[in-house]
Amino acid sequence: MININRAYISKVTLHRVGHKVREEKNIIAENLMPLTETLDEVLKNYFLNSFKRENTLYQFTHHADLSLNEVYNYCKEVFEDESLFLDASQNILNALYEQSTHPSIKLGELFVVHFGDIAYQEQIVDAIGIFKVERKNKFFKFINGDEGLELELQNGFSIQKLDKGALVLNIDEGSGLKVLSIDNNNYDAAYWKKHFLKLEYVNNNNFQTDQYLELCTNFSDSVIANDYGKEKQTEFLGNTLRYFNDNPMLEDLSFKEEVLGENKELLEAFNEYKEDYSEANEVQFWDSFEVAQPVYKSKRKKIKTEIKLDTKIKIILDNNSLEEAAENIEKGFDDTKKMNYYKVYFDQEME
Known part of the structure; x- marks a missing residue:
């Protein structure tokens, strides 16, 4: 800067x-x-x-x-x-x-x-x-x-x-x-x-940080939200932001282990999406790089963490605490109304 x-x-x-x-x-x-x-x-x-x-x-x-x-x-x-x-x-x-x-x-x-x-x-x-x-x-x-x-x-x-x-x-x-x-x-x-x-x-640490976060955001929108649902997307974004926040260095293998876990299907989808993203955007991702904190903080603010429903209701999640937010929201289906629903857990309302 x-x-x-x-x-x-x-x-x-x-x-x-x-x-x-x-x-x-x-x-x-x-x-x-x-x-x-x-x-x-x-x-x-x-x-x-x-x-x-x-x-x-x-x-x-x-x-x-x-x-x-x-x-x-x-x-x-x-x-x-x-x-x-x-x-x-x-x-x-x-x-x-x-x-x-x-x-x-x-x-x-x-x-x-x-x-x-x-x-x-x-x-x-x-x-x-x-x-x-x-x-x-x-x-x-x-x-x-x-x-x-x-x-x-x-x-x-x-x-x-x-x-x-x-x-x-x-x-x-x-x-x-x-x-x-x-x-x-x-x-x-x-x-x-x-x-x-x-x-x-x-191609420096700033660029690698920016593009890896862009990759994860696009993957969450294009793949996870469509194939696994908003709840899983929120969990993925929360884990992604936590990893970038907690680790001074990003190691590609450790990122996948911590964020994607043992879900082989999701890991395969991520690797395939990353390869396509690299080719389309002419980005050569490094196996490891130093996380540029100013870039991370700027990108974090732009990540949209909201769920829009067709019943004129919008659920906005705090992108500083996505992991905690994901643990306190639950999706289900009501057989009587024949409609999906979200259940939100909380201790008290905040002003």
Whole structure:
């Protein structure tokens, strides 16, 4: 994760990226964008806040040779000579335009920013940010007119959340630099990271932790919930989270023993699902890795542990205590009503 307390904007350009197939042309900035002190602080937080909790690290790549990755080269040039920033930002704009061919890709504004003093893993580095703004919102502007306040309807973008962004850190140039990437407007999964930036995951403990938890979550949704029921799914997720919480290292064999137990059918299904997941997502799982606690805590919050029923009832389980929750909920079938039911055990109601 990055720390931006000392970070500052050194240079910024603002372009508009068009759409190649629709023949919407770029609007190219010929000069750097001037910044006031207030605008500088607002933009810095808008650009960087979304990356503060981002743990997944990428690096530039190319199927033939890294030196053929355009965006990597433009960033590398700026890190070596900051005076090339304006030209590099224009080249980055053109590279994005060349990939803007899918019908769903939207016209948007492109900020290219040079930052200084970003802290990453006890290093202070400079970075290049590439941010595309796509979603526009209507808002009212109040104007002090001759006869009192007037309203004017305008279009703009929200500064609460980035649409698409990449933060290129000046680290490990020889192996493709290090990149954090965000895509909150994911209409074409390949457009931003694969086609434009040409990124691949950095296969480290963070990545292994993230992907193993993603594997377990998907397996619980696709296989356990469908074949074994919600009660078994809750038990599996509880055991999974407990294992990650209690063990500084994940050993693949010990995980299966503790979480799946002696259920050979479930173990076989997990191994098969893991193999399919690896192939589909191009992930090479390690036999053991150090559990990255920040990644684990972030993923744990996102795991949905609720049971939705067709009788307008929703049972929400505490994902911090899933194992205990699973022991105190019981599923059955009522022969009289011809309906399924859940029975919940408790000592007292909590406020």
